[in-house]
Amino acid sequence: MNKSELVAAIATDTDLSKADAARALDSVLENLTRTLARGESVQLSGFGNLSVASRAERVGRNPSTGEQLTIKASKAVKFTAGKALKDAVNAPA
Incomplete structure (x- = not known):
């Protein structure tokens, strides 16, 4: 899924126009x-956590x-996946 496909999915799920969905996604990012x-x-409950890690010189x-x-x-x-995301990914197809 690329950004335009994600914008289209958000617009469909929320009854927003594609322009409004694109602005919302851009704001989140x-x-x-x-x-x-x-x-x-x-921290996004149910989805996961994003944090900054330092890498030493090597x-x-x-x-x-x-x-x-x-x-x-x-x-x-x-990125550390949350339990709900892990469960969704590992659910039988």
């Missing part, structure tokens, strides 16, 4: 991004040459 950029976590290898290189420290978004 912008707010998630801003919250995570501040280093805060987002040594890696260039797969083409085998040369060692330093991979800089960075932050990554971590």
